[in-house]
Amino acid sequence: MTPTELEALVDRIVAARDAVLARLPTAEVVRRLDAVVRAWLAPGCAPRLRAEREIPAATGYHREMVRLGLRRQMKSFRAAQLWRFLAVDFTDPGALDGFRPRAGGGHQAAQGPRLTVHVCAGNVPGLPAWGLFASLLLRSAVLIKPASGEPRLAGLLAEHLGRADPEIGACVAVAHWPGGSDEMEAVAFSRADAVVASGSDEAVAAVRARVPVNCRFAGHAHRISAAYVGREALAPDFSRDTVERAAADVAWWDQQGCLQPQAVFVESGGGLAPQEFAQELAAALDRWEARRPAARPADPRWRSRWEVRSLAGGVEVYGSTVVFDPEPVLLPTALNRCVRVVPVGGPETAAVSLAPWRGTIQSVAVAVAPERLLPLATLFGEAGATRVTALGRAAVPEAGWHHDGRPSLAELVRWVDVEAQAEALAETYDREVDES
């Protein structure tokens, strides 16, 4: 594709957006997107079946993981979930459809971007879907630049939209260009009201540097996540399930997503000691490997370095990817299901370990008793975590989540205020003035 062709493509989707999508009420957009999602999930949906076939082939992710992962994700874009996205970010989603009264006087309306450009990372196959649905919900035309590592899903979603709802489908385009291509990005970004980029720190910084100052930019760069297991989840009747949950969180997307834990903090004094937990986790990950093998093996140097450390005592290596390490710190692993199990006396120690990663720490998946949940979340939140979720669900953020602690929709809109003083002045020109 040449810059001229890209320009023509952008012209086309923005014109389609202005003609139809921009005029639809939010409730109608939600209804139509819901129908699109249902059609995607319906048996025999050709683009979905192709995604389930081609993405495992292109990425190496196990086909069951891709099938289930995409399915779970698309379910977060049905009507009820889309309304939740709106409700989390807007006290009155009606503001997206026109002026609504402000509590303190005056009116306000929220306008979505005319064009949003999404520059996607290739680590997790579902990534382009979040941006696509968020932007369409705001009635924005969407240009997606997929990652070279996972180029398929965006195109298949666009193809599906084109069939299931041609009017909305006409507002979406997928374009491939080499990252950092000046001419292409100049065209794409100069026309955008918002640019959303995900990827490594370097990749996101490179995009940000190219985005014009007046354009809204949201970047999702390197993140690291952890898990926390309370002793109550290690009681004999729970421990097995707890280990399986931790294994699922570690194994899902081979830990390539930023939501998957790289360390599991395990409280001492439960029915299962932290070191036993590490052993059980290694066994559970072996079962995952047998059932849904990882796309590629972990860097063997990671394991061998820990094996070397184990010779000095304290550290133990279990299976091929689990390290038991008494040192209470959070350290990045080699991913691909590599995880450290760290024994802790309580959440304060874990919070201290997270704190150096402030700004980078993402999710903490926890298994604790109800009275401990919010105090724990307070500690972890203060340490920098932006999402506390259930152990076993780390890979599945809920609809309406604040990605990296920021609103995903509100971040992209432009508010238009009509101030009370403008209304007051307007009143003075009212011919129907009450002359009592």
Next chain:
Amino acid sequence: MWPMDGRQLDQALLEFIAQPDETAFEPLALRLFAYQFQHGSAYGAFCRRRRRTPATVRRWQDIPPLPVAAFKELDLACEPAAYGFESSGTTGGERRSRNPHQNLDVWDASMETFFQRHVLVPDRPRLRIVALGAPWERNPHSSFSRYFSRAVARFGLPGSGCFADEDGLDVDGLLGALAGADDPVALLGPTFAFVHFFDICRGRGLRPRLPAGSLLVDGGGTKGRSREVDAAELYALAGEILGLAPAACVNEYGATELSSQMYDLPGPLPRAKVGPPWLRTRILDPQTLEDVAPGEPGLLCHYDLANRNSVLAVLTEDLGTAAPGGGIVLLGRLAGAEARGCSLAWE
């Protein structure tokens, strides 16, 4: 097979280095392994975890290779170390590798013997040796400095010397040493020091042409330095500044964790490298640690008998392939299965 103590091993190794005998490699390797298993507590523990002991290891290939990272983390000395070579810490914060030596007899014999055989020409056993590195007295923890000083002491004619110290190159001394030479010169140094020196020469418009028969030996590469230069660029500079042909340039492959060096075989770039008879190298699959099929790339695993006081079997993080005509072609460092996107990974 009777066990040997440290002195007997030193003696046997010096004999092997002086008169290498293919068939003696394996028995000597097994004796050295038995010694290191017994006296190196960390390495002994490592082998027991791998369920390998001198009683079960029958072939030199079965001696468990220790990952090179262990040289950073563990004290591997079998006998108390009188000397220790350390890596020059390249990145901040990371621990340095340390290879402990009880004495330097075996190390020196290994270095000098193969240097003489591979780098020097038979009809010119001594020549002017000019090193672009600090002498050992100034930098006793650097194996490279030991290398320079031994080369100068054993093979250097008057005018030889080490023309650098902790603060860097002694450029004027170096230029002086090169200017007065009528007979061939051997220039030795870290690769990045040559780059630096050539930059200076260019900047000053100097071209200290070397007499015919001169040679250049560089080692260490330029990865992570302010300017990265590959062999072709370096040798082009050597031609431009010193008038040396690429055939007169030899790259040395060594490491703190080893006590022997490998050198380029003659030929076009990229060249294969060979080591001395007391160093054998296997090429292993990074995942399974089994030998790769011939010609396939893999991790270099060195069995260096001169590593007498630490561990003879060292699993590196360097990739290479066996060259069809013998020797090994280096392919750089093992690249991790890196993260695909926004998940933070180690390193």
